[in-house]
Amino acid sequence: xxxxxxxxxxxxxxxxxxxxxxxxxxxxxxxxxxxxxxxxxxxxxxxxxxxxxxxxxxxxxxxxxxxxxxxxxxxxxxxxxxxxxxxxxxxxxxxxxxxxxxxxxxxxxxxxxxxxxxxxxxxxxxxxxxxxxxxxxxxxxxxxxxxxxxxxxxxxxxxxxxxxxxxxxxxxxxxxxxxxxxxxxxxxxxxxxxxxxxxxxxxxxxxxxxxxxxxxxxxxxxxxxxxxxxxxxxxxxxxxxxxxxxxxxxxxxxxxxxxxxxxxxxxxxxxxxxxxxxxxxxxxxxxxxxxxxxxxxxxxxxxxxxxxxxxxxxxxxxxxxxxxxxxxxxxxxxxxxxxxxxxxxxxxxxxxxxxxxxxxxxxxxxxxx
Numbered sequence: 367x368x369x370x371x372x373x374x375x376x377x378x379x380x381x382x383x384x385x386x387x388x389x390x391x392x393x394x395x396x397x398x399x400x401x402x403x404x405x406x407x408x409x410x411x412x413x414x415x416x417x418x419x420x421x422x423x424x425x426x427x428x429x430x431x432x433x434x435x436x437x438x439x440x441x442x443x444x445x446x447x448x449x450x451x452x453x454x455x456x457x458x459x460x461x462x463x464x465x466x467x468x469x470x471x472x473x474x475x476x477x478x479x480x481x482x483x484x485x486x487x488x489x490x491x492x493x494x495x496x497x498x499x500x501x502x503x504x505x506x507x508x509x510x511x512x513x514x515x516x517x518x519x520x521x522x523x524x525x526x527x528x529x530x531x532x533x534x535x536x537x538x539x540x541x542x543x544x545x546x547x548x549x550x551x552x553x554x555x556x557x558x559x560x561x562x563x564x565x566x567x568x569x570x571x572x573x574x575x576x577x578x579x580x581x582x583x584x585x586x587x588x589x590x591x592x593x594x595x596x597x598x599x600x601x602x603x604x605x606x607x608x609x610x611x612x613x614x615x616x617x618x619x620x621x622x623x624x625x626x627x628x629x630x631x632x633x634x635x636x637x638x639x640x641x642x643x644x645x646x647x648x649x650x651x652x653x654x655x656x657x658x659x660x661x662x663x664x665x666x667x668x669x670x671x672x673x674x675x676x677x678x679x680x681x682x683x684x685x686x687x688x689x690x691x692x693x694x695x696x697x698x699x700x701x702x703x704x705x706x707x708x709x710x711x712x713x714x715x716x717x718x719x720x721x722x723x724x725x726x727x728x729x730x731x732x733x734x735x
């Protein structure tokens with residue numbers, strides 16, 4: 367039963383990482399500040415929609431990977447930003463792998479702290495909007511009430527459910543590779559750091575009787591690896607990388623974005639076909655159900671991963687032009703159809719000329735398997 371309490375942790379963790387990546391890419395691509403803030407405000411507003419959060423904060427089995435992918439794809443569409451399929455796939459892979467790393471290195475009792483770290487980091491990014499800050503505060507209150515009575519044993523089962531959900535995801539992320547938090551196989555090696563009261567690994571001592579130690583074996587351990595406990599289990603890794611606080615990652619200069627967007631010249635209005643108008647109304651209704659109406663300004667298309675931290679950045683290649691094969695069929699005459707009938711043993715059709723019915727009857731007589 368307690369494993370069904372993991373849904374809010376997974377949703378808020380993935381949502382937090384989505385906001386972190388979007389903010390990082392909007393800064394890196396020097397998107398004007400006013401437009402970047404509008405994108406972030408719309409995405410976070412959809413992410414913390416009160417009605418949808420109420421459905422998340424219910425004991426239930428975790429959604430499938432594809433279901434979460436569809437949810438966050440729809441959330442991204444609630445803003446003026448438009449992502450192509452490649453960018454959305456890479457974005458979701460980053461979200462999954464970073465939250466998997468944070469869950470794997472966290473102790474059961476520290477999972478709640480990871481959620482709070484995500485909420486605090488999102489609030490810092492969206493500090494320009496009092497409305498968004500109020501939504502985040504409401505989500506924090508929901509987290510507190512939902513997990514107040516959780517025991518350590520319950521947290522263990524929640525963590526196990528999360529790790530099972532992440533089990534077969536091994537996408538390599540260059541940010542984690544550079545920081546030595548992920549190996550070349552896509553796994554996260556456990557660090558060798560010990561608690562303050564523990565002993566450093568590297569020796570085995572055998573005791574006998576009342577003697578302190580009769581035999582000691584020494585062995586070599588792996589070098590210490592950075593762990594999330596050293597910089598916050600739910601923090602914004604991309605912000606740490608920009609500030610040079612992530613071990614092994616060289617900080618990149620932060621480009622300066624213009625404060626406002628130049629007003630584009632509006633094209634003359636065109637009449638919307640009835641079918642497209644009906645589709646637009648359907649999308650508007652869907653957007654209202656998840657808390658935001660579609661933007662009235664033109665969509666801003668962002669290719670997130672031109673120079674990003676993802677490991678497999680390859681330019682999108684245009685497909686080669688398709689080869690067109692022209693098939694020239696002989697003219698269909700009554701004599702041609704009669705010959706085809708005789709070859710299939712269908713026999714000539716009764717009557718004089720039956721037009722289209724003659725060919726339909728022929729197809730019925732041949733049948734299909």
